[in-house]
Amino acid sequence: MKNYRFNYLVLAFSAISVLFSSCKSDDPEPENEGEVITAVTLKFTELNSAGAPVGTPVEFKATDPDGLELGNGPTIQTIALSRGKTYLMEIFLFNGIENEDITEEIREEKEEHQFFFLGSAFSGTALLSYSYGDEDIDGNPVGLIGNVQTLGFNAAQMRVVLRHDLNKNFAGANNPNWENFVQAGGETDLDITFPVTLN
Template identity: 35%
Template structure:
């Protein structure tokens, strides 16, 4: 009887060890990546401003599909001209701009010309709750010549970093985050 009791105790101990060792610790839950805005089309409008800063009816529009190909491939703007610049992102035919505005502290557009004389200034007309620019609505001053303009919407960046301060920061990626939009097109300002 002692042998049976000893064997049962031994079997119970082995079963307990197997049970305890087979339990795994809960794996840490990974931090989810911030959800990026999903879009399937983008529209950029350049509305000419007169000498007093009022909008005219002269509007140049560039459209992009999800593939990032511009239509038309290049746009003609006046050298030295000022333009109200409006960007609209679409998903299934509906604007998703309100999502970008609602999460404004996590979004910022950058406007990076291929040559220094391409775009001489950009002012953000829209701001997040911390009074930092978003870029769906702005005022752009065009230089002269032919140049490419890259427009980037950065998501989940740290807007307080120096690399996120300038509208044309070539080092915007150092502010963190990911691109929601990254398109380029040619401007002729002659």
């Protein structure tokens, strides 16, 4: 009689443990979260008519120790450039919370990332024009490197958007100033606006 009771208890505990383990395996896996970026640096190097660098590069930053998409308010420097010039613009991103170079991560995952450049600096009587200078293995643009031409004297806003997991083959996605970038799907890792002045 005792053996039957013992066997019954063993079977009951076995059934409960199988039930719990099967419940665990059915739990959904956590979604892939976007990048946490605490600092963005835009580096501008003037190019001559032959496309060679001249002068000393200048850098402008946006920072927030809690994350530019999560914090209470970033510190953003005003981009100040000269009119009638062509600049090589390079973007560097960093996660100070995890001490991670996000720029390198984007280089390694070019097929999943793309920058768009929006705002009043690129619309109406545009102050700036931008062309992509890098691409992924499929020939689609990325935006870590590009050329900026300065066209006027006024002040404006330059919005920098980084998307990941978008469909780069979607119509319009190869336009760096495409306002409807959300139509290509994906999620936003960065959306920051820099003031711009030209002199």
